[in-house]
Amino acid sequence: MSHLLAFALCLAGFAALAFAVHRQQRDIFGRSLPLATTWVLRVLGACALLLALGVLVAWHGWSLGLVMFSGHTSLVSGIVYCMLVGYSRIRPRALPRSAPR
């Protein structure tokens, strides 16, 4: 149960952090988001990650909690990365990519 919650929080956190990157904003929304929104995303993302750590530590204690947190963040960052890569492949880019084959 705590694993599921931590996993979801990490996923939300990393997704928010990814959306706070200008390059991803251009790829996904076609434009840069306002600076304020970017900052909100950054803070939200960091908070979600901290909350995930809090959940795991509260449930399992510091030693196990830290190990689990490290595992979840490693896995989730990989997942978010793959999702971004997959998304950019499915959706044609706003900018012309390069010379056609």
Next chain:
Amino acid sequence: MNSDNDQRVAGRGIRQTMSSLHTWTGLLLGWILYAMFLTGTVSYFKDELSQWMRPELARLSEIPDQAVVAQRIADEFGKTLAGASQWSMRLPDARNNSVYAFWRTSARSPGQRGFGEAYFDPATGGKVTSRETLGGDFFYRFHFQFHYMPVVWGRWIAGAAAMFMLVAIVSGVITHKKIFVDFFTFRWGRRQRSWLDAHNALAVFGLPFHLMITYTGLVTLMALYMPWGERVAFKTPAERQQLAAELSAFIPPGKPSGQNVPLASVEEMVRQAQERWGRDQVGRVNAVHPGDAAARVAVTRGDPGRVSMSPQYLEFEGATGKLLAVRENVGGAAETRGVFYALHLGRFSDTVTRWLYFLVSFMGTAMVGTGLVMWTVKRRQQLPDPDRPYFGFRLVERLNIAGIAGLSVAMTAFLWGNRLLPHPLEGRAELEIHLFFIVWALTLLHALARPARSAWVEQLWAASVLLSLLPVLNAMTTQRPLWHSLAEGDWIFAGMDIMCWALAWLHAALAMRTARQSAVSPSRSKANRRAPVTVASSEGAG
């Protein structure tokens, strides 16, 4: 980003130097590292793998009372191992359905063997009659001491590889300081870039794990690698014992009295440990001079639930069952070592954490693999004559095929051997291992004989086919096919079957991707020499 072209340029900056250091430390022992990483990764499920490889041994639907089992096995020892100077048993737990035990007999006659080990059935106390196999322990032992060589040599090689890995990690981080800033700006780009991107991504996501696993790996064998402090500090055996007591449940080997006194109730001793740590939390029971008036018994705490392998145990007087000592604390440095050790083995994990360990470690394996492949991908662009590469290039290319794709084939062949070799058969366990190495050697021959791309594709397909048919073979040769294990809720067997298919799919996907790339490669390599930039940028869509 980094490139090795700069090698010849004098007065290079630190990032170039570190880049070269990263490239070469990564490459030189890269195949050993890859094999250590992959076999180490599957070792997170070594107990489950061992259960799968001993299908005759029934699944434990619930953990038996450890105190009762301990007494049962101790009684068995009392009958069959009367002359043992020491025995040690690992009690069944959530992941082990058998009791592993080893013993030493004081060699009274020259021909007598001094050491023995066996698996026991917790329900009957007798030796298990399953097929003879090393089980998951083969991969586990291979990942730090290899095979066909003295154990110490293997461990030194593993240590050297781990040290190279540590240097490769640190120099890699220095080279790519910006990876943390670029965390989410990686792009799946051109072909050469895409390998680099995958390598970088895998490295960054798992960085805490990679650093941890490499350093803690060295720590597990540090007394072998760095014995100098110990040698200088300790002059007497008594002092050395002081250190040993910090590292394991150590009973000082006193002299037997020569007076026969049967062991007091082991069940009672384990019962006391259960009251202290919890019902299924007892790990081992060790006895020194059992059956003698001077016998000592140590009941140690199991690994689950605590991120430390530091010894925690109760010491009893064997003849009376009196509690002599409770030991639950070690010094600061010893505890640090205990935590490092536990972090490496991950035995404290619940199921989810074990899977996290497995997946992140798998990412680490992929990181080493992509790094190895990248070495050739980068250099292929710069070959003076792509049809006849220089020797070093060909060597790395072929070793990559056998080291990466061939290892998958060999590891799966090991599991096939477990199901196909007859039972009983003299030296069966050793034959399974020979089979692993024979198949691995064959993949190397195949990689040398075939064109590189075809060799990749064929070996990846071979691994995929072997993996996908393993559940079928299991259904045909054991009483525990997938439908049966699903109905029974036997997640070890069901999980094994499903994992085989998942890995088969992964290998098939890699094979198809490689085949697709090789289909377009000839025109590409020609165009490449003409106009590298346009071609390189058009590859991204593929």
Next chain:
Amino acid sequence: MNARIQRVRSTGPLVSRIVAALFGGYALAALSSVAVLALPLSKPQAVLTGMLASFAIYTAAVVWVFAVRNALKAWAGLTIVAAALLPLAWSVS
């Protein structure tokens, strides 16, 4: 051709650096694991501390050897640290 001469000339220092990294680094790590015994810790703890830290020291030494501008400087760095550790190691042996 020029690159080739350059390469031959750079081989010597490179070999020297590799030796410094492999053996000099190990020697330094080993020395430090003995020098740690001079710390006010109980013997078993000091021994374990030395072992635990030695791999970090080895790694740092290797990175140092390849990071500095020339091979001479690499050796000099190792020697200076070793000279500092030697009296400590001497005092406990």
